[in-house]
Amino acid sequence: MALLSWNQFTFYQPSVGRMLQNSIQTNRLSHSYIFEGPIGTKRIDAAFLLAKTLLCTQKDDHANPCGVCHHCTRVDKNVHPNLFFVQNDNKEIRKEQIKELLVEFGKASIETGPRIYIIDQAERFNQYSANILLKTMEEPGVDIFQILITTQINSLLKTIISRSQILHFRPIDKCQIKSDLEKEGFSPLLSSAVSEYTTNIDMAREMVENPLIVDSVQLVIEMARSLQIKEKSIVLHFKEKRSAILGDMAITDFFLTMLTLFLKDILNYKVRYLDLLVFTTETELIGKLSEAISQKRIEELLDKMLGLKSRLKYNINVALAFDKLLAYLERGFDHGISSSSSSI
Numbered sequence: 001m002a003l004l005s006w007n008q009f010t011f012y013q014p015s016v017g018r019m020l021q022n023s024i025q026t027n028r029l030s031h032s033y034i035f036e037g038p039i040g041t042k043r044i045d046a047a048f049l050l051a052k053t054l055l056c057t058q059k060d061d062h063a064n065p066c067g068v069c070h071h072c073t074r075v076d077k078n079v080h081p082n083l084f085f086v087q088n089d090n091k092e093i094r095k096e097q098i099k100e101l102l103v104e105f106g107k108a109s110i111e112t113g114p115r116i117y118i119i120d121q122a123e124r125f126n127q128y129s130a131n132i133l134l135k136t137m138e139e140p141g142v143d144i145f146q147i148l149i150t151t152q153i154n155s156l157l158k159t160i161i162s163r164s165q166i167l168h169f170r171p172i173d174k175c176q177i178k179s180d181l182e183k184e185g186f187s188p189l190l191s192s193a194v195s196e197y198t199t200n201i202d203m204a205r206e207m208v209e210n211p212l213i214v215d216s217v218q219l220v221i222e223m224a225r226s227l228q229i230k231e232k233s234i235v236l237h238f239k240e241k242r243s244a245i246l247g248d249m250a251i252t253d254f255f256l257t258m259l260t261l262f263l264k265d266i267l268n269y270k271v272r273y274l275d276l277l278v279f280t281t282e283t284e285l286i287g288k289l290s291e292a293i294s295q296k297r298i299e300e301l302l303d304k305m306l307g308l309k310s311r312l313k314y315n316i317n318v319a320l321a322f323d324k325l326l327a328y329l330e331r332g333f334d335h336g337i338s339s340s341s342s343s344i
């Protein structure tokens with residue numbers, strides 16, 4: 001999804017957003033940027049927004065591209081002849097790739113106005129391709145802008161780093177991820193759960209579309225309800241979904257994390273840290289469960305869950321470990337259940 005304005009981008013990356021917008025407005029853009037930071041922090045979107053801003057001829061007073069002109073629409077589709085986006089599937093960015101890029105840049109199809117190249121995974125430059133790039137940086141190209149995108153700035157040539165302006169992209173705030181997902185129509189429960197799990201906004205968007213992720217969140221809630229009404233053992237509950245949850249290590253880890261977060265919610269409710277709750281749609285259930293378990297037992301359980309999480313990657317009998325954990329969890333809610341079981 002293309003970014004529409006600098007204002008919108010600033011929600012995700014406040015300091016980078018303000019800095020770039022200011023540089024455009026004061027006409028002090030650098031010709032070489034390095035966008036450094038983890039994957040899923042809007043680095044590529046920001047590069048395209050900058051390209052669009054440079055090419056758009058109908059910017060508003062706040063340096064926002066119009067979004068509808070012939071330049072903007074072609075940037076959004078990545079078909080603008082003055083924009084080159086290099087995404088690399090190989091281990092290395094080869095010399096030939098950079099040479100090809102420069103040949104393309106010299107072609108007559110180029111329109112007047114600035115030329116921008118965006119190179120993703122710039123840490124994959126090898127010595128030869130980096131040197132060619134360096135040479136182009138030394139040429140006084142009037143209206144050429146380059147944006148290198150990387151997760152590991154230290155693997156770039158020092159001479160490239162020293163000629164570029166480095167902008168650090170930070171992990172995106174979970175509230176922003178949650179609100180984005182909700183705006184896209186995902187349930188508050190799912191949006192909240194996923195935004196607690198990852199600060200990678202692209203990964204979060206993929207996760208909410210995965211039926212196993214949706215099922216995992218649902219299973220945690222169903223198990224919590226079972227703990228409260230005591231109709232069915234949660235061990236049996238889990239057995240019905242076990243093969244799906246345990247069949248994929250990433251899902252197993254997510255499910256265990258959700259279980260841990262739900263238990264933390266119960267603890268936070270107990271100590272009245274209500275603004276820390278993750279499963280805010282389930283506050284009533286969390287409140288009832290918090291009366292049925294001791295703080296000490298919750299802390300013991302959280303320790304066990306943390307232990308299991310760190311052992312997941314080893315070759316342990318995961319099914320057995322989960323059965324034991326859930327049985328222990330269930331026993332923890334045994335006292336005080338008689339008083340709360342009648343309330344549903």
Ligand SMILES: [Zn+2]
Nearest residue numbers: 056066069072
């Ligand atoms: Zn435009």
